[in-house]
Amino acid sequence: MYKILKAEKLADKIILMDVLAPRVAKHCQPGQFVIVKMDDKGERIPLTICDYDREAGTITIVFQEVGASTAKMADLKEGDAFRDFVGPLGCASEFVNEDIKELKKKKILFVAGGVGAAPVYPQVKWLHVHGIDADVILGAKTKDMVILEKELEAVAGNLYVTTDDGSYGRSGMVTTVIEDLVTKEGRKYDMCVAIGPMIMMKFVCLLTKKLELSTIVSMNPIMVDGTGMCGACRLQVGDEIKFACVDGPEFDGHLVDFDQAMKRSQMYKTEEGRAMLRLTEGDTHHGGCGNCGGDN
Amino acid sequence: MADVLKKVPVREQEPKVRATNFEEVCLGYNQEEAMEEASRCINCKNAKCISGCPVAIDIPGFIKEVKEGNIEEAYKVIGRASALPAICGRVCPQESQCEGKCIRGIKGEPVSIGKLERFVADYALEHDIKPEGPESTNGHKVAVIGSGPSGLTCAGDLAKMGYEVTVFEALHELGGVLVYGIPEFRLPKQKVVAKEIEKVKELGVKFETNVVIGKSTTIDQLIEEEGFEAVFIGSGAGLPMFMGIPGENANGVFSANEYLTRSNLMKAFDESYDTPIAGGKKVAVVGGGNVAMDAARTALRLGAEVHIVYRRSEAELPARVEEVHHAKEEGVIFDLLTNPKEIFVDDNGNVKGMKVIKMELGEPDASGRRRPVEVPGSEYEIEVDTVIMSLGTSPNPLISSTTKGLETNRWKCIVADEEFGKTSKEGVYAGGDAVTGAATVILAMGAGKAGAHGIDEYLKNK
Numbered sequence: 001m002y003k004i005l006k007a008e009k010l011a012d013k014i015i016l017m018d019v020l021a022p023r024v025a026k027h028c029q030p031g032q033f034v035i036v037k038m039d040d041k042g043e044r045i046p047l048t049i050c051d052y053d054r055e056a057g058t059i060t061i062v063f064q065e066v067g068a069s070t071a072k073m074a075d076l077k078e079g080d081a082f083r084d085f086v087g088p089l090g091c092a093s094e095f096v097n098e099d100i101k102e103l104k105k106k107k108i109l110f111v112a113g114g115v116g117a118a119p120v121y122p123q124v125k126w127l128h129v130h131g132i133d134a135d136v137i138l139g140a141k142t143k144d145m146v147i148l149e150k151e152l153e154a155v156a157g158n159l160y161v162t163t164d165d166g167s168y169g170r171s172g173m174v175t176t177v178i179e180d181l182v183t184k185e186g187r188k189y190d191m192c193v194a195i196g197p198m199i200m201m202k203f204v205c206l207l208t209k210k211l212e213l214s215t216i217v218s219m220n221p222i223m224v225d226g227t228g229m230c231g232a233c234r235l236q237v238g239d240e241i242k243f244a245c246v247d248g249p250e251f252d253g254h255l256v257d258f259d260q261a262m263k264r265s266q267m268y269k270t271e272e273g274r275a276m277l278r279l280t281e282g283d284t285h286h287g288g289c290g291n292c293g294g295d296n
Numbered sequence: 297m298a299d300v301l302k303k304v305p306v307r308e309q310e311p312k313v314r315a316t317n318f319e320e321v322c323l324g325y326n327q328e329e330a331m332e333e334a335s336r337c338i339n340c341k342n343a344k345c346i347s348g349c350p351v352a353i354d355i356p357g358f359i360k361e362v363k364e365g366n367i368e369e370a371y372k373v374i375g376r377a378s379a380l381p382a383i384c385g386r387v388c389p390q391e392s393q394c395e396g397k398c399i400r401g402i403k404g405e406p407v408s409i410g411k412l413e414r415f416v417a418d419y420a421l422e423h424d425i426k427p428e429g430p431e432s433t434n435g436h437k438v439a440v441i442g443s444g445p446s447g448l449t450c451a452g453d454l455a456k457m458g459y460e461v462t463v464f465e466a467l468h469e470l471g472g473v474l475v476y477g478i479p480e481f482r483l484p485k486q487k488v489v490a491k492e493i494e495k496v497k498e499l500g501v502k503f504e505t506n507v508v509i510g511k512s513t514t515i516d517q518l519i520e521e522e523g524f525e526a527v528f529i530g531s532g533a534g535l536p537m538f539m540g541i542p543g544e545n546a547n548g549v550f551s552a553n554e555y556l557t558r559s560n561l562m563k564a565f566d567e568s569y570d571t572p573i574a575g576g577k578k579v580a581v582v583g584g585g586n587v588a589m590d591a592a593r594t595a596l597r598l599g600a601e602v603h604i605v606y607r608r609s610e611a612e613l614p615a616r617v618e619e620v621h622h623a624k625e626e627g628v629i630f631d632l633l634t635n636p637k638e639i640f641v642d643d644n645g646n647v648k649g650m651k652v653i654k655m656e657l658g659e660p661d662a663s664g665r666r667r668p669v670e671v672p673g674s675e676y677e678i679e680v681d682t683v684i685m686s687l688g689t690s691p692n693p694l695i696s697s698t699t700k701g702l703e704t705n706r707w708k709c710i711v712a713d714e715e716f717g718k719t720s721k722e723g724v725y726a727g728g729d730a731v732t733g734a735a736t737v738i739l740a741m742g743a744g745k746a747g748a749h750g751i752d753e754y755l756k757n758k
Contacts, residue, residue: 023512037468041569043562044468069570084468086506224562224571227466227508228692229476230554231536236545243535246694260545263645267547268572 002036002085005058007078010147013065014115015074016050022057024049024087030123031093031218031250034059035226037084038076043069046223046245048119048195049088050148059087062118062147089226090249093123093193094216100130106190108134109181109213110156111174111204113196114141117148119218120195125155133157135187137177139196143168174200175207182211189213194253198265202258209254217253219244221265236260301404304333306411311625315596318480318565321622322386322411327367330415334363336400337407344397345409350742351449353377355394355409362412371420374413375427379452379496380445380741382421382488385414387478388738389616421491427452429499434458436755439524441509441695444472445737446728447530448496449744450751454528455499457752462524464507469561472532473729473737476561477553479590481597485560510694515702515724525758526751528717529710529726530744533734534692538685539582543639548574548647552583552591552686559594576600576682580650582636583686584608587734589619591684592628600682602628607635607655607668633657633668637675639683649679688734699724709733716750717743725750 006018024034028049035044051060065071076082095103108127112120117138127134136156140146141164153159161169162177170177174196181187192215194204201217208215221244224230228246235242236257242248307323308314314321325333337359345355354373361370374381390396390410398406419425436459440451443465451461469475471489483489497503509515509531518524536551538544555573558564564573575598581591584606592602604623606613609632613620624630633655640649654674657666691708703711703720710719710726717725727743729735 023507027512041563043570084506086466086468086508086512088511089508224554224557225467225476227694228535230557231538231551232554234538234545241538241545246535246692260645264545264547266645267574 001081028088029092030126032088034087050118109189109192110136111194113139113200116196128155139174205253215253303405303408315626325415345394348393348397367419370416382417430458439527442530443470446740446744449741450528450748451501453748462502466508476557510698515699526723528747530728531730533689533729537687546641579682580680581684584613588686717747
């Protein structure tokens with residue numbers, strides 16, 4: 001069992017937890033992820049690593065309630081435990097293995113959308129610790145949904161917060177901010193790292209292609225084992241099929257087939273939706289919607 | 297009087313009934329049937345069956361005990377060679393191993409060695425007969441990577457010799473392919489696999505789940521930081537292969553590994569578990585091995601019409617005869633000499649059909665089997681909503697890429713000798729699918745045994 005040492009609500013349906021997992025904490029690097037399983041009957045859920053404390057042996061995870069399993073997980077409290085917690089999985093961000101001197105010459109722009117702020121944070125923090133201050137665009141739908149702002153402020157060079165509805169920071173999508181920074185404000189970047197909802201990463205990549213700014217994205221497709229065994233997480237990247245769990249999760253965003261990846265992520269949407277209804281409404285959800293054909 | 301040339305028939309669930317449930321297909325012998333079958337063994341002096349067994353069980357020896365009704369004694373005879381008899385009695389390809397060499401088989405049917413082994417092992421599980429363990433440990437620590445058949449066998453054998461063994465498993469359940477790959481209806485997980493692993497625990501073996509070697513820690517760290525003096529790698533097969541045809545990334549195309557993992561490991565067939573599975577209404581399983589049969593029979597039980605699409609003819613099917621027979625009985629349809637060309641995808645990204653082509657057998661290829669060649673102009677379409685690719689696997693690089701000095705061959709399999717499982721790295725031994733590529737449970741067990749022997753020799757002479 002893997003004990004939860006802290007559970008905190010960051011925003012509506014967004015939860016942060018510190019989990020005791022010494023083996024993972026000892027070896028993880030920015031860019032990697034974990035898989036958690038709540039109980040005997042639960043799913044294996046891949047989650048990004050938001051932070052780690054090697055000495056305390058803890059991993060910080062941040063997740064959003066999106067389906068039945070994550071909703072159940074959100075009910076876990078400090079002192080509760082995950083049945084399973086495995087990692088670190090996937091490859092570390094490429095820059096972790098780069099020559100630091102070379103890396104220091106680069107100007108990096110991070111683009112974090114929604115809970116994408118969680119996997120962006122350890123990368124920016126790692127760079128900060130190594131004497132490199134990267135710029136960060138932190139986007140959210142509304143003011144209430146902005147997470148990890150203080151934490152990012154402490155480790156980023158410039159932090160640009162933006163909300164879709166303009167209720168906080170700059171107004172508009174992250175793509176607007178990228179365009180403003182690069183074309184209007186004349187900022188030069190050598191590399192961009194964009195992590196967030198797939199649709200956001202797709203549009204960031206369309207823009208950075210135009211701006212000729214090479215872009216890394218972190219993919220979060222459907223996964224089962226997370227160790228290269230099942231192939232559920234396969235993606236079309238350029239001419240190749242890649243497994244996000246062992247080849248990624250980070251890829252050259254200009255080569256990823258986002259449209260296919262988005263369709264693949266819809267695969268179990270109906271099943272997951274029904275599981276959610278079963279959870280919230282019990283047997284009473286069989287209202288005869290005429291769409292699902294019932295549970296059989 | 298029963299016909300001595302024939303096996304005592306084994307009771308099975310009716311095909312029509314079992315095609316709708318996940319209960320075990322074969323019900324096994326009772327003691328009376330087992331004793332009768334055992335009496336067919338003529339106890340050859342130069343028993344060929346033993347040489348056909350990768351772990352060299354004293355087959356006439358245990359059968360003699362069954363014949364006399366000494367089942368506990370029979371279990372001890374098997375236990376000297378095998379740590380997992382309840383599993384092997386169910387999933388070994390006996391027809392090409394022990395039973396294939398049985399003298400009885402020349403004139404009639406061979407002795408039903410597999411079913412007898414299963415009976416003895418099940419008896420031991422039911423009556424909680426303990427395996428014979430070591431009197432004391434020798435203080436040497438050995439790490440075993442993977443809790444599948446090779447790892448469990450290696451760990452069990454080393455523990456019996458007195459070593460302090462820890463098994464590291466990447467998944468959340470113990471058993472490797474025995475739990476994620478082989479379906480419940482062929483190998484019950486709680487009743488058989490978990491109990492047989494319990495017996496390995498009783499020998500003093502420790503288990504740690506959720507440790508991915510190469511990620512959570514490395515072999516070098518196990519040796520340098522955690523005090524393990526030797527390591528056995530039994531990490532199993534790896535990444536599933538796909539055909540590289542158009543449409544293969546559509547929703548509804550799965551690797552057999554994914555489909556089976558969802559159903560077996562995550563128990564998606566049982567509504568009370570959270571993991572979903574898209575059962576499909578009309579399913580094509582591409583491939584002809586045991587894994588393909590398992591996937592086909594799983595899809596059938598989830599309510600689909602199932603076709604096996606295989607490019608050679610029935611004689612070349614690599615699956616066990618019994619599995620093919622069971623699949624047919626249950627209603628799986630075999631589209632032989634047929635190969636997929638393209639998967640058709642609808643606007644939402646879902647599978648809506650598949651283009652296939654007829655094949656014929658040409659000249660023998662490197663494997664000695666006649667090479668299938670396309671019949672020009674014979675393409676046609678089949679309507680399917682799910683395609684399961686069961687084409688084998690390629691080795692997982694997680695361990696080989698993170699272990700200094702561990703040699704791999706051109707197929708990226710770990711290089712290890714057959715006799716002792718010795719690799720290019722001192723103190724590191726390997727066996728099973730990680731070395732051979734996808735093979736059988738019993739071959740992996742044989743490799744686990746060899747590895748245990750190799751590690752024992754290494755540590756004794758160190």
